[in-house]
Amino acid sequence: MPVALVTDSTAYLSDEVIARHGVDVVPLSVVLGDEVLAEGVEATPAVVVEALQRRVKITTSRPNPEAFAAAYRAAAERGADAVVSLHLSAELSGTYAAALMAAEAAPLPVRVVDTRMIGMAQGYCVLAAAGAAQAGGTLDEVVAAAEKRAGATTAFFYVDTLEYLRRGGRIGAARAMLGSALAVKPLLHLADGRIQPLEKVRTSSRAIARLEEIAIQQAGAAEVDLAVHHLAAEEGARMLAERLRERIPGLREMYVGEVGAVIGAHVGPGLLAVVVSPV
CATH class of the missing domain: 3.30.1180.10 (Hypothetical Protein Tm841; Chain: A;domain 3)
Known part of the structure; x- marks a missing residue:
């Protein structure tokens, strides 16, 4: 697709959907005590539930801007003309800010979208963007599709x-x-x-x-x-x-x-x- 898509792990899209639409997913982190675990890899729901029940201190952390920078470079290397990067609400996390920082130095145009959502509310915005991108939409059209879906969800x-x-x-x-x-x-x-x-x-x-x-x-x-x-x-x-x-x-x-x-x-x-x- 001329317009590539990046999101973060809180969209909770299935592996099959991610593969079908060619979406790159950058994970947030969960910090359990001294351990920093990537969401969806080491940090699973079961691990978190057990830690909460044991009253282990848990915090969460945004991705490093370099993780987004790597995703944007990979999209350019695959031949994309631009990237739309869609993320959980900036009111809840610094993930959007980290993506903005990475976009400034990206080798192709990157539009970072604050969906103001999380979970599948965010995931539906990504799917709307994917539909527009796969239909050959421009950068503006892909962003507009995501923002329209976000506004209705x-x-x-x-x-x-x-x-x-x-x-x-x-x-x-x-x-x-x-x-x-x-x-x-x-x-x-x-x-x-x-x-x-x-x-x-x-x-x-x-x-x-x-x-x-x-x-x-x-x-x-x-x-x-x-x-x-x-x-x-x-x-x-x-x-x-x-x-x-x-x-x-x-x-x-x-x-x-x-x-x-x-x-x-x-x-x-x-x-x-x-x-x-x-x-």
Whole structure:
């Protein structure tokens, strides 16, 4: 493709999808004690869940700009004319800034896009860009396709506790819920690239039922792709996905899968999330 694509590991695209669309993925890192582990390689969801349960100190780290620089050089060597580099929200990570630094010295034009998303909300932006690139789109057209998809995509999620988000400093305005965190099950969403409070629900079962209703309302009658994410909650994710599959008339494709180590480190076990992305 004349326009090559780069993203980071928090898009959580499958290996098969990455290979099919020729996307280069630069991993973020998870730091467990003194160990620095690459997401998707050494750092798996299971490793993070075990560490959280043992109360091991966990932090996450953006890629080094050189990792992006290497990806941009590789794209040039393969004959690409330009690169679109799509990343998780700059409000949540320095990954976007690292990609911008690398783009300044790249041997070909690089447009770095802050999707203001994470997980498959980000992944759908990458897929939209891939579709435009494979259709022969220009650099501007590929960027526009990604930004259009980002603008229409929404993400909602349930966590068992706000404690892990508090530890990681990613809680933002949801901090207002902390005073009654023991008495509520929080529903959150991505808004303006940040994790924001949505609703307080008294029990986990009611929270998950409410998450389902929100996703159905958000999808409406439109044609949509849907993703259900979880962390150490496979059965709950499967059941939620089945109900959504039955109740959303315009469902095109559904992805169900566990989040990776970076998101997992910040949300903790029990996460359920739904991404609604109009096609």
